[in-house]
Amino acid sequence: MDDSKNRLNEKKFGRRTFLKRFAQAAALSSAASATGCIGLIQNNEMLQLKWKEYFKKNYRLMTPQEKEETVERLERLAKIEKHMDIQMSSQNPINGVLFGYAFNLTRCEGFMECVTACVKENNLDRQSHTQYIRIFEMEPGGMSPETGNGKYFHEVPLDNHFYMGVQCFHCENAPCIRACPTKATWKEPDGIVVVDYDWCIGCRYCMAACPYYGRRFNWSASQVPYNEITKKQHYLGNRIRPKGTMEKCTFCVQRTRAGKLPACVEACPTGARIFGNLLDPDSEIRFVLKHKKVFRLKEDLATDPKFWYFID
Amino acid sequence: MLILFGFGMLWVTADVYTEQRNVLDQVKQSTIHRKDLNQNDFAQNLPRQAVKAEMKYQGGDFWTESRKDKVERYPCYTCHTNNPEKFKGAKEMVHGDILLDHGGADKPLSCATCHLKDNPHLFKTADTTNIDMDHSYDLCGQCHFRQKQDWIGGAHGKRVLNWAGKRVVKNCTSCHNPHSPLFQKRWPKTYSPPIDK
Amino acid sequence: MYKKYRISGEGILSFIKDIIVWDLSGGVIYQLYLCGLVLIMMFGVYAYFLQFNLGLSVTNMSDIVSWGFYIANFTFLVGVAAAAVMLILPAYVFKDKDLHKVVIIGEVVAVGALVMCMLFILVDLGNPLKAWHLIPGIGILNWPSSLLSWDIIVLNGYLALNSLIPLYIVYSHYHNRIPDKKKYVPFVFISIFWAFAIHMVTAFLYEGLPARAFWNNPLMGPRFLASAFAAGPALISVVLGVIHSFTTFKIESRVFGKLRLIIIISAIINLVMLFSEIFKEFYTPTHHSQSAIYLFFGLDGYDELVPWIWTGISMNIIGTVILILNPGRKNPLINLPASIFLFIGIWIEKGMGLIVPGLVPSPLGEIVDYAPSWVEISITLGILSFGILVVTLLVKPALIIEQQFEKQMDMAAQLIHENNS
Numbered sequence: 041m042d043d044s045k046n047r048l049n050e051k052k053f054g055r056r057t058f059l060k061r062f063a064q065a066a067a068l069s070s071a072a073s074a075t076g077c078i079g080l081i082q083n084n085e086m087l088q089l090k091w092k093e094y095f096k097k098n099y100r101l102m103t104p105q106e107k108e109e110t111v112e113r114l115e116r117l118a119k120i121e122k123h124m125d126i127q128m129s130s131q132n133p134i135n136g137v138l139f140g141y142a143f144n145l146t147r148c149e150g151f152m153e154c155v156t157a158c159v160k161e162n163n164l165d166r167q168s169h170t171q172y173i174r175i176f177e178m179e180p181g182g183m184s185p186e187t188g189n190g191k192y193f194h195e196v197p198l199d200n201h202f203y204m205g206v207q208c209f210h211c212e213n214a215p216c217i218r219a220c221p222t223k224a225t226w227k228e229p230d231g232i233v234v235v236d237y238d239w240c241i242g243c244r245y246c247m248a249a250c251p252y253y254g255r256r257f258n259w260s261a262s263q264v265p266y267n268e269i270t271k272k273q274h275y276l277g278n279r280i281r282p283k284g285t286m287e288k289c290t291f292c293v294q295r296t297r298a299g300k301l302p303a304c305v306e307a308c309p310t311g312a313r314i315f316g317n318l319l320d321p322d323s324e325i326r327f328v329l330k331h332k333k334v335f336r337l338k339e340d341l342a343t344d345p346k347f348w349y350f351i352d
Numbered sequence: 353m354l355i356l357f358g359f360g361m362l363w364v365t366a367d368v369y370t371e372q373r374n375v376l377d378q379v380k381q382s383t384i385h386r387k388d389l390n391q392n393d394f395a396q397n398l399p400r401q402a403v404k405a406e407m408k409y410q411g412g413d414f415w416t417e418s419r420k421d422k423v424e425r426y427p428c429y430t431c432h433t434n435n436p437e438k439f440k441g442a443k444e445m446v447h448g449d450i451l452l453d454h455g456g457a458d459k460p461l462s463c464a465t466c467h468l469k470d471n472p473h474l475f476k477t478a479d480t481t482n483i484d485m486d487h488s489y490d491l492c493g494q495c496h497f498r499q500k501q502d503w504i505g506g507a508h509g510k511r512v513l514n515w516a517g518k519r520v521v522k523n524c525t526s527c528h529n530p531h532s533p534l535f536q537k538r539w540p541k542t543y544s545p546p547i548d549k
Numbered sequence: 550m551y552k553k554y555r556i557s558g559e560g561i562l563s564f565i566k567d568i569i570v571w572d573l574s575g576g577v578i579y580q581l582y583l584c585g586l587v588l589i590m591m592f593g594v595y596a597y598f599l600q601f602n603l604g605l606s607v608t609n610m611s612d613i614v615s616w617g618f619y620i621a622n623f624t625f626l627v628g629v630a631a632a633a634v635m636l637i638l639p640a641y642v643f644k645d646k647d648l649h650k651v652v653i654i655g656e657v658v659a660v661g662a663l664v665m666c667m668l669f670i671l672v673d674l675g676n677p678l679k680a681w682h683l684i685p686g687i688g689i690l691n692w693p694s695s696l697l698s699w700d701i702i703v704l705n706g707y708l709a710l711n712s713l714i715p716l717y718i719v720y721s722h723y724h725n726r727i728p729d730k731k732k733y734v735p736f737v738f739i740s741i742f743w744a745f746a747i748h749m750v751t752a753f754l755y756e757g758l759p760a761r762a763f764w765n766n767p768l769m770g771p772r773f774l775a776s777a778f779a780a781g782p783a784l785i786s787v788v789l790g791v792i793h794s795f796t797t798f799k800i801e802s803r804v805f806g807k808l809r810l811i812i813i814i815s816a817i818i819n820l821v822m823l824f825s826e827i828f829k830e831f832y833t834p835t836h837h838s839q840s841a842i843y844l845f846f847g848l849d850g851y852d853e854l855v856p857w858i859w860t861g862i863s864m865n866i867i868g869t870v871i872l873i874l875n876p877g878r879k880n881p882l883i884n885l886p887a888s889i890f891l892f893i894g895i896w897i898e899k900g901m902g903l904i905v906p907g908l909v910p911s912p913l914g915e916i917v918d919y920a921p922s923w924v925e926i927s928i929t930l931g932i933l934s935f936g937i938l939v940v941t942l943l944v945k946p947a948l949i950i951e952q953q954f955e956k957q958m959d960m961a962a963q964l965i966h967e968n969n970s
Contacts, residue, residue, distance in 0.1 A: 094678075098689055138378060144507070152540040159542075168606070169545030174913065186836070186914025193543040197535075206913060212375040215760060221697035222682045223689045231375075241682055242605075242675020245697050247615040251760030253913045256612050257675065260604035283604045284675025299516035310535065311510035311527065318375070319382035322411030323515075324506025329379065332507055338912075341759045344375050352502070360693050 086120050089113045099236040099275065100226060104130075111275055118280075126271045128279060131297045133230035139291050139346065140231070140318035140325040142334065143205055146352035147312035150175055150196035150203035157307030161292060162278040163270055165262040172256065172289040173207045173304060185337075205313070207304075208233065208254030208289035209337070209345030216246035216255060225286065231318070231346055232291050234276040242284040251341050255288045291315070318346065402512075402520050403486045409504050414519040417512060417526050418486045426485075453532035466491055466530075492524045554949045556723065564723055568946040575945075583941070586934040593931010596924045597672060605675055609922040613911040616673070618921035618929055621900035623669035625780070626662045626936075627704070627751045628773060628899065632781015633659035633711065634744030635811050641737045647803045653947050654792065655785050656715045659744075661940035663708040668932045696754045703747045710740040719947050722954035748773050755907060762837030763844075764907045772822040773899075778815035780895040782808045783868075783888035788940070790885050798948045802879060809872055809884060816869040816891060823862075823898075843916065844906040853918040854905060861897030864890045 096102070096110055107130040118126045155173045164170040176188030178201060185206055197203065210233045217225055217233065224239040225246055247255045261283040273279040274294035281287050292302035296315075300306075305313040316323035328334065334348040402415035420426050455461040466475050468482065475483040475491040483490045493500030502508035509527070512520045524530070554571050557563050575583075600607050610617045636655035639645040671677055682688035683701060692698040714733050721728035752773040755764035786808045793800045830841035842848055847855050868891030877883030910916045921929070 098682075101689075138375075138382075140375075142507075147508075149535055150540055151538065152542050155544075156541045170612075171544060174544055176913070184836075184914070186839075186910070188914075190544050190913065190915060193540065195537045196540050197537065212373070212378075215758070218694050219697065219758075221691050221695045221701065223691045224682070239679070239682055240676065241679045243670075243673070243697065244615045244675070245695070245754075247612070248755075248908065249758050249760055251912045253613070253911050253915075257615060258604070259608075259610070259675075260606035282676075286675075296515065299514050301511060301513060301515050305510070305515075306513065308510065309527065311508065311522070314506065314510070316506075316515050318379050320411075321382070322409070324511065326379070327410065327505035328507045331502075331505060346375055350507070352508070360699075363693060 098239045128273045138231040138318040141347045142314040142328040144312040147310045148203040153307045154304035157303040161303035167263045176204045209347035211343040213344045215249040219245045219249035237285045240285040416523045586938045589934040596927035607924045613917045614919040618925045619673040621904040625900045628777030630659045630662035631744045631748040657943045659711045661936040665936035761907045763840035775819040783892040840906040865894030
């Protein structure tokens with residue numbers, strides 16, 4: 041098993057190739073600055089952009105124009121620093137939408153395709169293996185992920201076991217939001233709990249406050265191989281996170297606000313993941329709430345998650 | 353100081369309880385209908401080949417992924433003609449590759465349980481109504497009626513690409529191999545990292 | 550000794566100049582001591598430089614144990630800071646003359662502890678350059694919703710109170726004036742309440758998290774106070790012992806006796822509460838007792854903390870029992886080590902023994918061991934030596950001024966006495 045793990049490791053993350061590429065990129069950028077004039081101008085521009093970025097406001101207090109400006113600055117910085125053309129959006133929530141999520145415990149077979157899709161879509165740090173989703177292999181007789189095994193790696197589904205996916209539940213009454221000392225995390229009108237990565241100071245109090253292990257921290261600068269970066273980004277979503285900030289599942293805000301399904305839902309091969317608008321009585325998520333017996337994790341904590349589990 | 357602090361805490365709590373609306377209350381009170389949402393926001397072409405389903409779901413018409421374009425040698429009557437014909441490689445082409453594992457040991461299905469002998473690109477139902485290949489849910493739904501209800505409503509199966517706009521869902525056969533519909537065991541695509549660094 | 554230190558003049562400039570001169574002059578041992586502290590600090594700065602550049606990944610913290618050694622020390626030191634109130638309260642409210650003489654030392658220890666607290670928070674931040682986001686006006690302080698914002702306010706307020714009051718008194722004494730009670734006594738009373746507030750708020754920081762069953766415990770606030778009022782005075786009596794044996798400032802044994810009483814009472818209350826907590830966790834072990842089981846016995850083969858907590862609790866009990874039984878008849882050679890024992894015991898129990906089990910097992914039941922990395926230990930040592938340096942540099946001039954002032958007052962009293970007779 042270890043062997044296969046290692047193999048997977050090399051194939052998936054290819055740290056060595058990545059490092060090589062990283063070194064090439066570094067050499068390229070230093071060469072660019074060494075060529076003199078152009079490099080100098082670019083460095084100067086970069087400093088100016090960074091200066092403006094450092095003193096910008098909390099995203100929630102920005103006017104639409106300021107949002108536009110910071111997004112442009114970030115795109116330009118990515119161009120200068122990483123020679124990459126990204127498209128960053130600051131799209132606002134859609135009126136009359138409240139996102140909800142349901143997880144079919146009967147259907148999930150533990151293939152973990154959601155996890156890979158999430159890592160890819162959300163530009164998660166490959167070095168520390170950050171994953172927003174955890175899948176627990178559960179023995180019958182218990183319904184708490186604490187009794188499950190989150191580290192399985194063998195042929196699935198294992199007989200007489202079921203699988204339970206856990207991620208950020210986007211609580212209506214989210215303890216993390218109350219905890220944040222700088223209001224760097226909040227609930228958007230469409231119900232998504234987001235983090236302003238540039239406003240977060242990295243105190244990790246929200247992490248301690250979350251009863252679902254829904255938050256992740258960038259312990260060092262996030263590293264994503266150059267050609268694996270998802271270029272369609274959102275300011276509050278999958279843009280490359282700076283070092284020392286909090287991040288979390290955003291229901292793929294860059295996708296869902298454009299009408300698309302989150303990456304995990306789209307990738308799920310068994311249809312165990314259901315996503316939709318809670319305010320739309322015709323939506324699939326409302327069908328599940330109406331016709332299935334659903335439950336939420338740790339309801340006794342009154343966090344009021346928008347993530348339900350159900351059994352066929 | 354302590355009293356002030358106490359009042360502060362009360363204030364916080366009061367703040368939380370007045371501002372907060374339970375998500376289920378919001379769901380109950382919502383009167384928005386799909387029609388009210390600005391559909392133009394999500395103007396989209398129907399992805400791949402989608403066919404309109406023969407029934408409606410709670411929100412009206414919906415589409416399913418088609419099946420015919422995924423069957424390699426469709427239409428069936430390219431081979432299944434009334435005249436016996438000889439052609440190369442016929443041996444390999446008589447569906448020898450199909451493993452039929454459907455219905456379990458108690459009630460195993462045979463080819464003729466679903467396929468019409470004379471007209472193999474149609475399926476049959478118990479009351480001998482013919483079913484088009486793109487609408488196989490009518491066939492599957494005869495036994496799996498609960499799954500069919502869930503599929504129409506949205507608790508079984510999944511949507512393709514979009515949560516908003518026109519509803520396009522996967523067909524039964526998009527995910528299940530109709531001849532051996534149980535998902536095969538396989539290795540997971542990744543694993544959770546060792547969390548202790 | 551005070552002859553060596555002369556007050557050179559009047560006004561704020563000579564005040565500052567004298568303080569600097571006094572701080573820098575001293576015997577060889579004193580100089581070596583200062584140099585040692587500075588060296589440790591330099592190494593801490595180097596370690597922080599690494600952490601600043603590479604990110605917090607150089608620590609052993611992880612997404613599960615997201616708070617570690619820094620926050621553990623922070624929590625403990627808030628208690629030490631709050632404990633100054635155990636000198637201020639009797640000195641000002643009950644007009645205790647013995648404690649009034651050493652109250653300034655308590656206040657300086659509080660200032661040192663607070664400075665260390667702030668530094669521990671700062672080094673724990675992932676993004677220290679953006680700490681200005683916390684300042685209302687240019688940033689946003691999520692007050693009153695976030696308990697962390699309360700903590701920031703009370704800690705800074707307490708730092709202001711505890712540095713400005715003694716500063717005013719010492720500054721007046723420097724000019725041979727008797728400080729105007731109307732000007733500072735109201736603030737003294739505020740600072741008494743404030744001391745309770747800083748520790749309660751810090752306890753609420755943890756207590757207010759239903760996500761962490763180990764912390765979500767209404768006894769935490771009171772127990773924080775009890776342990777602080779045992780550990781703080783224990784530290785202060787050690788500091789007093791050091792001052793007594795290394796300087797000309799002599800501390801009467803009555804002071805140690807009174808501090809011992811305070812320590813004993815607090816330590817007993819602390820142990821009673823500890824017993825109550827342990828009873829609750831182990832009489833009916835529920836899912837919520839997992840953290841306590843991890844702490845005391847280890848869970849699934851993870852038992853990094855087990856030897857620590859048993860050492861901590863043993864030291865705590867041994868220290869308390871020695872102080873209660875008082876076998877050495879107030880002999881400082883027995884009572885001071887007992888105080889140190891108690892201090893270290895509480896440090897373990899209220900530092901690592903409180904923070905880490907709150908986070909392990911994770912809310913999803915996953916267990917990770919945690920021990921600080923060398924970077925964390927170096928930075929922590931650096932901050933601790935900075936705190937000790939601050940205390941030294943503040944206590945020394947304060948004591949010189951106090952001694953001179955006392956001398957002046959005695960002379961004046963003698964003059965009056967002679968005139969009268």
